[in-house]
Amino acid sequence: MLDLTTLRARLRAWLSDSTGLALSDGLLDEAALQALDAINRAGATGYSVQGLGEAPITTLPAALEILLVHGAGALAAEGAAVAAERLLEPDGQRTTVLVAWGRAQYGRFQIALAELRARQMQSGLEPPYAAWGEAPDV
Known part of the structure; x- marks a missing residue:
């Protein structure tokens, strides 16, 4: 079962940061939260990861674990690059x-989210607009 510790380890392995010196836990956690939020919005779900x-639970x-790892990894890499870009010359090739x-x-990741949303809409028990029927008329 995926938990925060395992998620961080998978992210560090995928991003070649096994020592944990390049990417802080805070950056990885925020990237994972954003990616999980995107998955939840795409699938109209409320999934969680323990920690x-x-x-409290996963x-x-x-x-969907690999989708979360890829999305969080992409966000973490971009966040780290943007932070590093401030410290390096603007023309630094490695950062670019x-x-x-x-x-x-x-x-x-966005393409995979669109596919997830399409599958959810096709396999859902209710049409995607069903929630609008519950909203009071204005």
Whole structure:
């Protein structure tokens, strides 16, 4: 089962930061929260990961773990690159490459979210507009 410690380890492995010196826990946690929020919005769900945002249990299905890792990794890489860019010369190639990689990964994450949303809409028991029927008329 995925928890915050395991999620951080998977992110560090994917981002080649096994020592934890390049990416802070705070950056990884925030990136994971944002990616999980995007997954929840795309699928109209309320998944959680134990320890992330004080969640007591993990409800994220195992099939979506890799999507969370990829989304959080893309956000963390881009965040780290933006922070590093402030410290380095604006023309620093390594930073530019990292920003481009992070943006490409985030683009892939967005495509996967769209696919998740489409699957949810096709397989849902209610039509996607059903929630609007509950809202009072203005």
